[in-house]
């Protein structure tokens with residue numbers, strides 16, 4: 001303290017304030033670096049970026065893979081024989097899981113059911129799967145028995161929107177990602193009503209960091225969705241595309257470094273409910289991008305540098321009937337939930 005007082009006497013006020021500010025900045029940056037390094041180490045340690053060594057990592061990969069197959073089975077116009085390499089990988093991963101950890105895990109059992117459904121779907125279409133796929137599925141059959149075939153949901157638009165004005169439990173259970181749209185226009189008025197309702201989202205200290213951009217030009221939408229990449233088979237049917245970002249500028253300090261994503265994510269969920277309420281078919285699409293992809297997307301979407309991508313939502317009017325990916329949910333694990 002004495003040293004600081006002496007420096008303060010020697011230095012001109014402006015220089016002293018500048019040095020003081022630099023010191024605060026230095027400490028802050030060091031704290032940020034520490035926190036981000038801590039986050040990074042934990043992410044590298046537990047995510048499956050370096051391979052699937054634990055049961056949890058392997059299940060994560062299995063769910064990712066079976067969900068792509070599920071989506072393929074529900075596409076407006078599925079390509080026969082789709083996802084061959086993915087299916088082979090899924091079968092391998094399921095077999096590995098069963099050999100290492102058994103066959104009781106709920107998602108593993110659903111994954112096996114999806115593999116059976118994939119096979120049945122092609123049989124019903126009189127399509128001969130490639131030998132490698134047939135052999136691989138047979139190996140899995142030799143390993144497990146008694147796992148039921150899954151069934152993707154088939155629904156009419158009337159039933160899909162039947163509960164929009166019901167009590168919340170029924171309403172919430174009736175929402176699901178919709179990946180099939182007609183070429184009917186979604187009125188901008190309906191989108192704005194949904195955005196208005198989504199403003200009710202709670203946020204940390206009411207900072208409402210979310211921002212939305214609505215695209216309606218087909219060419220523009222296609223160029224965005226081409227970069228996004230997770231919309232094959234249905235993205236081209238999108239009538240309106242909503243980009244959700246979240247503004248960093250309203251947050252402060254190391255402690256809030258993830259708040260921009262948390263508040264943005266909460267908004268995204270609320271928006272999905274709002275779109276469902278206004279009978280707009282919607283599928284949220286990830287913006288978990290590599291650096292290169294993020295930079296490209298920023299240019300095409302023209303979002304501010306101070307904003308981060310949260311997700312995008314493809315919207316459209318559903319046809320009379322369509323399929324929905326079953327997206328199996330875990331049972332409520334009260335054993336781990338109540339502490």
Ligand SMILES: Cc1cc2nc3c(=O)[nH]c(=O)nc-3n(C[C@H](O)[C@H](O)[C@H](O)COP(=O)(O)O)c2cc1C
Pocket residue numbers: 067071175176177178179229230231283284285286287311325327
């Ligand atoms: C952040 C986020 C990103 C998603 N990205 C995609 C995507 O890129 N493509 C896609 O078809 N579905 C995507 N989904 C939809 C999920 O597949 C879907 O929400 C999940 O399977 C649960 O099904 P449900 O929405 O029908 O309840 C995404 C969902 C979330 C929450």
